[in-house]
Amino acid sequence: MPVATSLTDGLHAIVGADGVFTGPALAEYRLGPATPHAVVFPRDESEVSRLLRLAWEEGLAVVPWGSGGHQSLGYPPSRYDLALNLRRLNRVLEYEPADMTATAQAGIRLADLQRHLESGRQFLPLDPPLASQATLGGILGGNLSGPLRCRYGTARDLVLGIRVAHADGTITKGGAKVVKNVTGYDITKLYLGSHGTLGVILEATFRVYPRPPAEQAWWLSTPELEAAHALAIRILGSHLAPSRVELLDGPAGRACGSPAQGPALFVSIAGVPEAIRAQANDLARMAGEFGSVTTEDPAAPRTWAGLSDFPWLNAERNGKGHGAIWRGGVLPSDCARGMRAIHEASSEWADTAMAASVAHGIVRGTFRAETPEALARSLAASREVLAALGGFLVVLDAPAPVRAQVDVWGPPLDGVGVMQRLKAAFDAKGILNPGRFVGGI
Amino acid sequence: MNGSGLAPETRTHLIRSCERIVGPEGVISAPDELRVYECDALTFYHRVMPDLVVLPTSTQQVADVVRLCREAGVPFLPRGAGTGLSGGATPDAGGVMIVLTRMNRILDIDVPSRLATVEAGFINLWLTNAVKRHGLFYAPDPASQQACSIGGNVAENAGGPHCLKYGVTTNHVLGATVVLPDGEVRQLGGKIQDRPGYDLLGVFVGSEGTLGICTEVTVRLLPQPEAVKTLLAVFRTIEEASNAVSGIIARGIIPVAMEMLDREIIKAVEANVKAGYPLDAGAVLLIELDGPRAEIEAEAVGVEATCREHGCIELRVARTDEERALLWKGRKEAAGSVGRITHHYYLQDAVVPRSKLPKILREIGEIGGRYGLIIANVFHAGDGNIHPLICFDLTTPGDLDRAIAAGSEIMKRCIEAGGSVSGEHGIGHEKRDYLPLMYSPADLAAMLRVRAVFDPAGLCNPGKIFPADRPEGHGDRNLQSPAMTAVSDR
Ligand SMILES: Cc1cc2nc3c(=O)[nH]c(=O)nc-3n(C[C@H](O)[C@H](O)[C@H](O)COP(=O)(O)OP(=O)(O)OC[C@H]3O[C@@H](n4cnc5c(N)ncnc54)[C@H](O)[C@@H]3O)c2cc1C
Numbered sequence: 001m002p003v004a005t006s007l008t009d010g011l012h013a014i015v016g017a018d019g020v021f022t023g024p025a026l027a028e029y030r031l032g033p034a035t036p037h038a039v040v041f042p043r044d045e046s047e048v049s050r051l052l053r054l055a056w057e058e059g060l061a062v063v064p065w066g067s068g069g070h071q072s073l074g075y076p077p078s079r080y081d082l083a084l085n086l087r088r089l090n091r092v093l094e095y096e097p098a099d100m101t102a103t104a105q106a107g108i109r110l111a112d113l114q115r116h117l118e119s120g121r122q123f124l125p126l127d128p129p130l131a132s133q134a135t136l137g138g139i140l141g142g143n144l145s146g147p148l149r150c151r152y153g154t155a156r157d158l159v160l161g162i163r164v165a166h167a168d169g170t171i172t173k174g175g176a177k178v179v180k181n182v183t184g185y186d187i188t189k190l191y192l193g194s195h196g197t198l199g200v201i202l203e204a205t206f207r208v209y210p211r212p213p214a215e216q217a218w219w220l221s222t223p224e225l226e227a228a229h230a231l232a233i234r235i236l237g238s239h240l241a242p243s244r245v246e247l248l249d250g251p252a253g254r255a256c257g258s259p260a261q262g263p264a265l266f267v268s269i270a271g272v273p274e275a276i277r278a279q280a281n282d283l284a285r286m287a288g289e290f291g292s293v294t295t296e297d298p299a300a301p302r303t304w305a306g307l308s309d310f311p312w313l314n315a316e317r318n319g320k321g322h323g324a325i326w327r328g329g330v331l332p333s334d335c336a337r338g339m340r341a342i343h344e345a346s347s348e349w350a351d352t353a354m355a356a357s358v359a360h361g362i363v364r365g366t367f368r369a370e371t372p373e374a375l376a377r378s379l380a381a382s383r384e385v386l387a388a389l390g391g392f393l394v395v396l397d398a399p400a401p402v403r404a405q406v407d408v409w410g411p412p413l414d415g416v417g418v419m420q421r422l423k424a425a426f427d428a429k430g431i432l433n434p435g436r437f438v439g440g441i
Numbered sequence: 442m443n444g445s446g447l448a449p450e451t452r453t454h455l456i457r458s459c460e461r462i463v464g465p466e467g468v469i470s471a472p473d474e475l476r477v478y479e480c481d482a483l484t485f486y487h488r489v490m491p492d493l494v495v496l497p498t499s500t501q502q503v504a505d506v507v508r509l510c511r512e513a514g515v516p517f518l519p520r521g522a523g524t525g526l527s528g529g530a531t532p533d534a535g536g537v538m539i540v541l542t543r544m545n546r547i548l549d550i551d552v553p554s555r556l557a558t559v560e561a562g563f564i565n566l567w568l569t570n571a572v573k574r575h576g577l578f579y580a581p582d583p584a585s586q587q588a589c590s591i592g593g594n595v596a597e598n599a600g601g602p603h604c605l606k607y608g609v610t611t612n613h614v615l616g617a618t619v620v621l622p623d624g625e626v627r628q629l630g631g632k633i634q635d636r637p638g639y640d641l642l643g644v645f646v647g648s649e650g651t652l653g654i655c656t657e658v659t660v661r662l663l664p665q666p667e668a669v670k671t672l673l674a675v676f677r678t679i680e681e682a683s684n685a686v687s688g689i690i691a692r693g694i695i696p697v698a699m700e701m702l703d704r705e706i707i708k709a710v711e712a713n714v715k716a717g718y719p720l721d722a723g724a725v726l727l728i729e730l731d732g733p734r735a736e737i738e739a740e741a742v743g744v745e746a747t748c749r750e751h752g753c754i755e756l757r758v759a760r761t762d763e764e765r766a767l768l769w770k771g772r773k774e775a776a777g778s779v780g781r782i783t784h785h786y787y788l789q790d791a792v793v794p795r796s797k798l799p800k801i802l803r804e805i806g807e808i809g810g811r812y813g814l815i816i817a818n819v820f821h822a823g824d825g826n827i828h829p830l831i832c833f834d835l836t837t838p839g840d841l842d843r844a845i846a847a848g849s850e851i852m853k854r855c856i857e858a859g860g861s862v863s864g865e866h867g868i869g870h871e872k873r874d875y876l877p878l879m880y881s882p883a884d885l886a887a888m889l890r891v892r893a894v895f896d897p898a899g900l901c902n903p904g905k906i907f908p909a910d911r912p913e914g915h916g917d918r919n920l921q922s923p924a925m926t927a928v929s930d931r
Contacts, residue, residue, distance in 0.1 A: 007557050058882055098687045099794040099825075121693060143635075156643060178792040180609060180824045180864035182598045182647050183872075183887045184906055189611075189643025198639075210693030233553050237576065239667030241733055275736035329633045333553035359552070360634050377728045393634050409637050414628045418621070418894060419639045425890040438638050 007058070008038065011082075014050045016042050016242050028068065029083040038061065039083040044161070045171060045202045048084070052200065053169030053432075055082060061434050063194040066138030069130040072238075072397035073142055074195055074408060078435030084200065092116045094177070094201060101160065101177055103205040106137030116377060122208045125152035129308045137201045143193030146308035147244040150236075150359040151270075155192050155322045158206050162188045164199035167427035177205045190422070196433045197441050198426045212270035215243065216280065217297040217304075219269060221260030223250065228265040229336035231290040232358040235267065236332070238286070240279050244268040244357075246307055249336055249343065250366065251353035253424065255314055256306040257296050266307065268300065309353065311366040311396075312352045320368040324375050324398035326382070327364040330391035338363055341385035341428025346378035361391075376405035383410055409438045447492050447535060451513060455537060459495045462505045467543070467546030469494040469732040478538055481530040483522045483584075485785065485835065489531055489872050491538035492520075498543045498725060500618055500626055500656040507654065510537050518902040519654040521562060521593030524585040526788060527869025529597070533904025539654060541592050547571055548657060556615065556632055558659045560817075561592025565599075568660070568661060574698035577662040580607035583865070584773065591658050598647035600865040602772070604695040605823035608664065611646040616659035619645060632659055644891060649867050650902040652895040666731035669697075670741050670830035671765045674717055674726045674748040675755040679703050679818070682724035683798040685751040686822045689728070690795060692747060694740045697728040699823030700772050705782060706819045706830075707771075713778035716771030719755065725820065727772055739780070760768065776818040776830070783815065783832030787844045791852055795806045795825040804854045805829050814840075826864035827855070853878065868906045876908055899907070 011020045017039045026035050044046045053439070055062050061079035065071070066086060086107035094103040097120030103140045104113050110124070110131050117123050128134050128144030140162075145154040152158070161175030174187035222228040227245070232245050246266040248256060253264040269279050297303050306313070311325040330338040335356040346367055348351055352382055354365025363386075369375040375398065383393040383406070395408040416439040423430075423441045435441075447455075450468075459468045468751070469475060470493045479488045490860055492515075510517040516536035523530050530632065544560035547568075552575045557568060565586040565626060567766045568579040582601035583589055589599065595617060600609040607613075616630035641810070645652050670832035676682040679701070702710065702725050707718045712742075718725050726742055728739040748756060759765035779786050793801045804817065805827075809816035815832040831847050833840040852862045852875050884903045889907065892899075 048625055082703050096794065096796060098691050098796040099591045100690060101794065153608070153612060156640065157608060166887070169602075170883050172881070174884070174887070176792070176861040176879070178794055178825055178864075180600055180604070180792050180826045181819075181861040182863045182865055182867045183861050184868060184876055184885070185643060185644050185652075185891055186598065186647045187891065189640040190891070192640060192643070194639055210695070213693075237553070237555065237664050239664060239733060241736070263850040271733070271736045274739060275733050278735040279733055327635075329635050331551070331554045331556075331632060333551065335651065353626075362635055392636055394637055413636055415640055415641050416638065418627070418641060421894045422639060422891065425894050426887075 001300065008053050011038060011040055011051070014155070015042050015047055019043065029065065031063065031071060031080060031436070032070065034076055035085045036080050039065070039085050041085050041088050043088050045165065048165045048200060048202060049169040049171055051084065052165055052167060056168045056429060057432065059429055060427070061431050063433055064137065064200045066135030067109065067133040069133050069257055070138055070142050072142065074251055074436035076376050077433060086135065089202065095120065097122055099171055100208050101179070101205055102208050103177065103203060104136055106135065106201045108136050110134050110136060110139060117208055123211050123212050124158065124174065124206055124208050124319045126155060126158065127304065127308050129312055131305065131308060136204060140192050140201055140204060141194065141196045147304065150245050150357060151241070151243040152209065156189055158401055159188055159192060159204050160207055161205040162191055163202040164191055165202055166199045167429065167432050171202065179207055184249070191197050195437045197423060198439045202434070214273050215268055215270035215274055215300065216276050217266065217268035218283065219258050219295045219297055220265040220292045221258065221259065221262060222290060223318040225263040225335045225339060227292065229358065231287060231292055232265050233333060234286055234290070236359050237281065240269065240282060241271070242267050243270045244304065244307070245359055246355050247358050248355040249339060249353065251351070252310055252355045255310045257297065257299055257303050265292070266297070266303070268304065274416050310353065310355070311364055314366040314367050320351060320370050322370070322372055322375050322399055322402070323366055323368045324379060324402055325366050325396040326379060326393055327362065327396055328382070328393035329385045330361045330363065330386060330389045332358055332361040334341045334389045334391070335361060335363060336378040338386055338389055338391060342382040345381035345385045349374035350378040372399055372401035373405070376402045379406045413437055447515065451494055451515065451551060452471040454691070455509065455513060455515065455587050456493055458509050459493065459506060462509070463495055463497050463502050467496040467498070477522070478523070479531065480879065481525040481528060483526050483528045483869070483871055485841065486550050487528045487531055489534060491532045493537045494538045494540055496540045496543045500620065503539060503620045503656050504624050504626050504653055506537065507620050507622065511622070511898060514900070516900045516903050519592070519596070521586045521590030522564070524589045525593060525862070525869060526534060526790065527871040529867055529869035530903055531870060533870065541590060541656070544656060552577070554632070555662045555664070556659055557662055558657060559659055560590055561655050562639050563591050564742065565589050565591060565594060572662055576665050578665055579660060580604070580613055582609045584776065589841060590653050591660070592655050595646050595655055595658055596648065596650050597865065597867045600821070600826070602698040603823060605699060605821065606695050613661045614642065614658060615661055617642055617645060617655040618638060618657035619653045619655045622898065622901035647867070649869060649905055651892060651905055653901060668734040668737055669729065669731045669765070670737050671742060671743065671759040672728045673757040673768045674753045675722045675754055676724045676726065676751070677704050678723040680799045681752040682726045683802060685726060685748050685753065685823065686798060687796055688747040688751055689744055690823070692743050694743050696728050696744070696823060697731045698727065700727040701725070701818070701820055701822035702772065702775060703818040705817035707816055708774050708869045709770040709778040709781045709817065710775055713780040714770055714774045716767060718721055718771050732782045756862055772819070777828055779817060779832070782817065784836070785832070787831040787833065787848055789829045789848050789851060789864050790866040791827055791855040791860060792864040793825045793827065793855050793858045795823070797858040797860070798822060798825060801827060801854060802857055805851055808850050812843045814843060814847055816847070821864070824864065825860065860907055870905055874904055874908050876906070
């Protein structure tokens with residue numbers, strides 16, 4: 001559809017001619033069947049505000065865009081006029097190592113922020129999937145996390161304050177730049193994981209952490225998944241302070257470099273070398289109690305990127321024609337039960353690879369199947385077995401024919417009415433990422 | 442006083458109906474018995490009696506009482522143990538007070554998943570006591586933990602000395618059963634994490650009883666650390682002690698607690714409990730490390746070196762549990778000891794970036810001097826969370842006003858330093874007019890929209906958090922205009 005000249009003029013007036021793309025460049029901004037009329041690249045928050053003001057007045061639907069790596073999340077937008085690419089808002093605004101806080105703009109890539117924090121020997125302990133390209137805004141909007149949450153929690157534990165542009169262009173802040181703060185509602189939490197449906201995140205202030213002096217990792221393999229899981233529960237309830245405790249089935253383990261063919265536990269411990277040594281001894285002793293073989297992982301840093309990314313890598317691998325990526329949740333004590341049930345429910349139709357962050361009961365994985373129907377059946381059956389454990393399953397990425405058969409978010413949850421009212425209160429015209437989130441928000 | 446102006450027949454109707462819901466023993470309506478509920482732990486101003494007090498024993502009863510209030514158009518507010526320090530659990534102008542203290546059972550302890558679910562009136566310290574035998578504990582440990590309720594902790598996002606390493610209540614609460622202001626019962630969050638949807642639980646925590654009443658809470662439990670090491674470092678000046686705090690953090694060490702006591706507090710504590718703090722010290726810093734033994738041994742070396750670099754004149758390390766308890770005793774009894782140096786005190790709560798501690802403490806000293814008031818300081822130094830105790834005498838005319846004025850100046854200085862007007866005690870009634878110092882009208886409008894979504898009738902704990910001149914926060918809804926006006930200052 002051609003862009004109305006008046007609209008293009010309006011966009012140019014705000015971001016300059018070089019800040020607006022139309023035409024073939026839009027192909028990479030396609031979401032489901034929809035392609036926007038234009039993608040805009042604001043340079044600062046006041047341009048974001050003015051762009052949103054324009055969209056608000058014209059009733060244009062806006063999709064905030066970071067690296068695009070996780071845009072497959074959720075339903076395709078119900079309307080889609082503008083992609084709002086934030087990659088030019090990519091500065092670190094404040095960094096005070098002595099306060100262990102940093103403020104950065106939403107368009108910065110996590111990897112670039114980490115490089116900046118190196119100067120204070122600190123880091124932001126977030127390891128979302130596809131971390132090498134992911135931007136802060138995308139990570140926060142999706143509340144993405146990885147195995148490191150075992151020790152450091154998620155964005156909701158790390159973000160102290162936030163600056164947001166609302167649907168009508170109004171800019172507000174929530175929280176503060178200090179580590180403790182109870183002043184009015186902790187509204188920051190609402191934007192985290194809201195998938196850009198309540199406001200466009202402009203910047204965030206984080207609690208950052210000292211980089212541990214050393215870190216070591218081990219593969220603990222057992223013949224049965226259940227034994228590896230019991231070992232994980234034992235470790236997590238003990239005095240050990242691991243950074244990551246991941247339970248992997250055979251295929252996920254092999255994709256991540258496990259020396260074993262079967263299920264395995266991956267554990268990493270960080271700290272001063274003498275403390276790592278002492279804990280390594282305890283770890284080996286506990287592993288022995290569960291009949292597990294302990295092997296040090298020589299490729300540790302590469303392994304932990306793999307642990308976050310393997311579902312994406314696996315879904316792209318050759319093999320059966322169609323791939324889907326999903327994430328689910330169960331009680332920590334149900335991880336092995338959930339993984340086995342998924343395996344049993346899906347193996348008839350699909351190849352699976354999955355891993356669980358046991359401390360928080362988060363399971364994630366991939367299916368590959370010959371047909372979209374087989375994929376859809378695997379996802380639906382897996383969702384059902386997790387629901388039987390009180391859990392849930394969300395489809396993170398799947399081909400369109402699969403999405404037509406399974407609801408990516410799953411059945412509505414308690415409180416969805418409140419969520420819909422919040423959406424209406426924050427974005428009465430429904431211009432921000434319309435229709436993409438749970439409950440059609 | 443009894444301020445709501447409820448018609449007598451409305452009050453009688455409410456009493457009868459509440460008695461039907463919770464039984465006659467669960468309703469308090471005699472004025473002399475209601476007096477107990479006319480304030481929380483902020484005792485010296487804002488005393489208002491509720492019209493009646495109801496003590497339900499189940500979520501269903503809470504929901505029934507809320508629905509009753511809503512139908513009658515009468516304001517209501519939740520109350521836990523009443524240890525709040527910002528007037529949050531004191532009625533704004535009468536109404537029905539729903540007290541959760543009879544809902545005090547453990548509902549579930551899941552050891553392998555390290556979760557516990559308790560009723561909202563359950564006392565904080567009981568939780569750690571209940572799970573000790575499983576090698577677990579509940580991390581948020583407000584100094585009031587022997588009395589305060591988990592529901593009150595959720596409402597205030599309570600912190601405590603050990604939150605430096607472990608985080609505050611919001612980092613440990615996974616789910617809550619909440620009676621919304623319209624009487625609906627909803628599950629926010631839950632034992633299973635990361636369900637898709639807005640983080641309603643996240644915004645409920647710290648909402649000070651204005652978004653609903655939580656009746657059940659699911660929290661995360663942590664395994665007890667292998668070892669604990671407690672050190673007491675004595676400094677000549679508070680400035681040196683503050684620099685040591687920054688120095689420790691700069692080394693990449695995060696102790697589990699770093700608590701500071703200044704000269705005035707040391708004097709009071711020694712007069713009261715004899716914790717063995719040197720009377721000639723300018724400040725003592727209580728530092729606790731916990732974790733794997735080898736890790737904290739290495740950290741202790743770093744802590745000692747840093748303290749010495751910053752002029753520490755004496756360093757004690759607890760060798761036994763008794764010695765550790767003694768080092769902590771002075772800290773735990775600090776507020777209770779202040780009676781030794783003053784008749785009354787106004788306990789303030791604010792936060793600055795850690796690196797600004799020396800500056801703010803110097804300014805507090807100056808402010809005290811200017812107002813002719815002693816200001817004693819005992820605080821969570823590692824978090825930059827200060828607690829100035831402004832000493833005054835209610836019987837001296839003008840003293841209270843001076844104390845409040847001094848407090849207000851301290852708040853302003855904290856904000857100028859990039860901080861916040863409350864780290865853990867909340868805004869409540871006390872600080873509602875400070876909120877605009879931190880947040881622009883647009884920022885507040887966003888919060889008020891959340892309030893309007895949860896409580897369109899404005900009956901749930903009105904008069905709290907939002908400035909008196911923002912009536913939308915207190916029941917008069919005027920949120921029709923969709924666009925928010927101003928742009929927030931950075
Ligand atoms: C000596 C002393 C030391 C203290 N030390 C600390 C400290 O170290 N750290 C700290 O954070 N605080 C501290 N406090 C403050 C206070 O103890 C905390 O704010 C505590 O969380 C309040 O709990 P409570 O049960 O007493 O709540 P209350 O005082 O009864 O209520 C506080 C607020 O919570 C709301 N509320 C209560 N129950 C519920 C519920 N079930 N659902 C929804 N809303 C509810 C009330 O409406 C009110 O707004 C201290 C207080 C004292 C007196």
